[in-house]
Amino acid sequence: MTKHCQLPAKKTGAEYFRLMPAKRLFALGVGHTRRRGMAPGSKSEELAEVTEVTLTTLNELEWRILIALKREFEADEIQPNIWAPRAAEAEVPLETFYEVAEDLDRRKIIGRFSTFLEHVKPLKDGERVTRFNALFHWAVPPGREIETGREVGRHHIMTHAYWREGGAEFRNVNIMGVAHGTDKALVLAHKAAIDEHLKAVGIPVSYTNVFWGGRSEIKPSEISPIAYRQWCQQMGVDPELMRE
Numbered sequence: 001m002t003k004h005c006q007l008p009a010k011k012t013g014a015e016y017f018r019l020m021p022a023k024r025l026f027a028l029g030v031g032h033t034r035r036r037g038m039a040p041g042s043k044s045e046e047l048a049e050v051t052e053v054t055l056t057t058l059n060e061l062e063w064r065i066l067i068a069l070k071r072e073f074e075a076d077e078i079q080p081n082i083w084a085p086r087a088a089e090a091e092v093p094l095e096t097f098y099e100v101a102e103d104l105d106r107r108k109i110i111g112r113f114s115t116f117l118e119h120v121k122p123l124k125d126g127e128r129v130t131r132f133n134a135l136f137h138w139a140v141p142p143g144r145e146i147e148t149g150r151e152v153g154r155h156h157i158m159t160h161a162y163w164r165e166g167g168a169e170f171r172n173v174n175i176m177g178v179a180h181g182t183d184k185a186l187v188l189a190h191k192a193a194i195d196e197h198l199k200a201v202g203i204p205v206s207y208t209n210v211f212w213g214g215r216s217e218i219k220p221s222e223i224s225p226i227a228y229r230q231w232c233q234q235m236g237v238d239p240e241l242m243r244e
Contacts, residue, residue: 003242007235024146024163025051026153026177038156040186041193048153048161050146056109064090065100067224069110132184132212136191137166137173138198139207148175148203155197157181157190171207 005017026048058066068090077085087097104110140148145163152175153161161177181187191210198205232239 003244007237007242011235018167018169020164020166022053022162022164024053024149026149026161026163027051027159028153028156038190040157040189041155041197042157043155043197046154047150048158050150056107058109061092062100062104063225065092065097066104066109067226068097069101069104131182132180132187134179134181134187134191135211135213136161136177136179136194137170137207137209137211138175138205139166139171139173140175140198140203140205142174144203145174148198151198151201151203152177152194155190155194157187158194171209173207173209 001019001021005019008014009017028044028046028048068086071086073082083097084094087094090097092100101110136152138148138152149161149163152158157179159178159180161175163174164176166173166176179187179190181190188210195205195208229239232242
């Protein structure tokens, strides 16, 4: 990761960068909910689940199948057997595609299935799903990160939250979470409700802030070493040198 960051830093003239890997993820087990019209402070009776962040190594075959498996569907791809073309795309027999996909599912590697979030993109009728993409930040005492993450993550407005060390550059924030909405004031009202909840349960917050993003998206290619090798070649860099 350090070598990767050094490359765009050199190309853009950046003087400094900071790696902030997630240490824990916090999310409700029920998955995504309909958030439009949700009242600030709406939360689950249960604390958010804690997910350990671990590294998993996949072979070339598993990567090919995972990439084909997670690619979003176009309308004309919806047919009685939706996976046969994906198996062909991965250059494997259909049974092999099924076997590897089921193994990836058992290992909890698939994660968000065929996810493509582009929250500022309008629908066909012109309506926008959301306009404001907020990243909430909190700085809490060391040792209380997991407790805080579970309290933040139980709020229905949060798509997810995580423990990530921001360091002095970000006022030592260590809990972050993502929320979206079409009304900025309402998004801030949700943030205020979470702040009040943390205070009510006795969690001290030394600093908090909101970062606003205009575009938020997740594409499966972002985790693909195949796509990364192609990107390195476009940048004029030997992909193998980035692994050393």
